[in-house]
Amino acid sequence: MRFAIDSVRQLLGSLVVIGWSETGKPVLVVNGIEHQGASVPMPRPDVVDVFGESAGEWGWMAIFHVPEPIDLADGTVVAIRDGKQLHIVEITTVPLEQQMQASSIFVDFRQIIRDAQEGQAILEIGSRARSGISRRDMFVPKLKYVGLDIMAGPNVDVVGDAHNLPVELNNRFDFAFSASTFEHLLMPWKAALELNRALKPGGIAYIQSHQTWPIHEEPWDFFRFSKYAWTGLFNVHTGFEMVRADHWHNASVVPDFPVDALKGLGDQPAFMLSACIVRKIGDPLVIWAGNPAEIADLNYDHALPVTAV
Missing domain, CATH: 3.40.50.150 (Vaccinia Virus protein VP39)
Incomplete structure (x- = not known):
C-alpha cells in the first residue's frame, strides 16, 4: 500500500495531518493508544502525476483533537490503518513559532x-x-x-x-x-x-x-x-x-x-x-x-x- 504524510501541525488542541494513502484511513497513535479523527478528501494532482488518474482520490486532511499538547517525538506516530494492519509513517512538524507568527x-x-x-x-x-x-x-x-x-x-x-x-x-x-x-x-x-x-x-x-x-x-x-x-x-x-x-x-x-x-x-x-x-x-x-x-x-x-x- 502506497502512502505519505506531507505535514503535521499541532495547534489549539488539535493535530492537523495532511497526506495521502492508496487505501485505508489515518489514525493517531499516542503511547500505543489509537485515536480516531475526522478526515475529508483533498485533491492531489501531484499524486495523479505519479500514480495515474485513480490516485486523485487518495488525498485527505485529518484532524485529531488532543486535550493536551503532545510531544510528537515521544511515543506519538501518525499511521495508516489498512484493514487490520498499521503502516507507520515518518512525520515532520511545523514549529509552533512559525505557526503563531x-x-x-x-x-x-x-x-x-x-x-x-x-x-x-x-x-x-x-x-x-x-x-x-x-x-x-x-x-x-x-x-x-x-x-x-x-x-x-x-x-x-x-x-x-x-x-x-x-x-x-x-x-x-x-x-x-x-x-x-x-x-x-x-x-x-x-x-x-x-x-x-x-x-x-x-x-x-x-x-x-x-x-x-x-x-x-x-x-x-x-x-x-x-x-x-x-x-x-x-x-x-x-x-x-x-x-x-x-x-x-x-x-x-x-x-x-x-x-x-x-x-x-x-x-x-x-x-x-x-x-x-x-x-x-x-x-x-x-x-x-x-x-x-x-x-x-x-x-x-x-x-x-x-x-x-
Whole structure:
C-alpha cells in the first residue's frame, strides 16, 4: 500500500495531518493508544502525476483533537490503518513559532504605537486577563493605559459595557485596542459608535477577532468577521476610515461527517484571526438608540477559571 504524510501541525488542541494513502484511513497513535479523527478528501494532482488518474482520490486532511499538547517525538506516530494492519509513517512538524507568527497588520499597529508621543492614552476593550493574558505591558510606560471589561478582574481599570461606554471616557483616547472581544458583542455596530465617542479626532484603533473559531463563552458568542466585514462597522457613517484589514493563521473547516456536498471543503481558505486598523475622521452620521440588554441577557458571568489546589 502506497502512502505519505506531507505535514503535521499541532495547534489549539488539535493535530492537523495532511497526506495521502492508496487505501485505508489515518489514525493517531499516542503511547500505543489509537485515536480516531475526522478526515475529508483533498485533491492531489501531484499524486495523479505519479500514480495515474485513480490516485486523485487518495488525498485527505485529518484532524485529531488532543486535550493536551503532545510531544510528537515521544511515543506519538501518525499511521495508516489498512484493514487490520498499521503502516507507520515518518512525520515532520511545523514549529509552533512559525505557526503563531504575528500578522503584518499587528506589526503595523505596533509600529504606530512605537511612533506615538509619550503620555498619549490608549483604551483596551476586553482587557480582563481571564486566560492569564495581559497586554498592558505592550503599551506602558509610554502610553497611559486604561483597561475596560464587562467584569472586574485582573488588568481591569474600568468596569463597563462596550455597547455603552462610561461618559468619563469621552474624547479621552488617542488609541484603542481590542482582541477577541467583538465576537462577544451582541451589537458590534453600537460598540463602533461608542468607540468613536471615546477616541479623539484622528484616533487610531486596532480591532481583532475571529474569522473561524469554535463556539465559546456561550451564550455570549455572536459573530465571526472576515477581513471584508470590518468596513460594515467602521466607515464614514460611523465616523471612521479604514486604514487596513487582514486575516491570518490559516485554518481548515472539516465536518465530522463528510458528505459529497462538502467534498473539498477542508481545502478551502479559512483563517483563525481577523483584524483591522481604523482612524476616527469625525463624529458618526448615524445613531443607534437600541439597547442590547432589552434583547438578550448581557450579564456575562464567565469568571476566571478556578485552579485546583
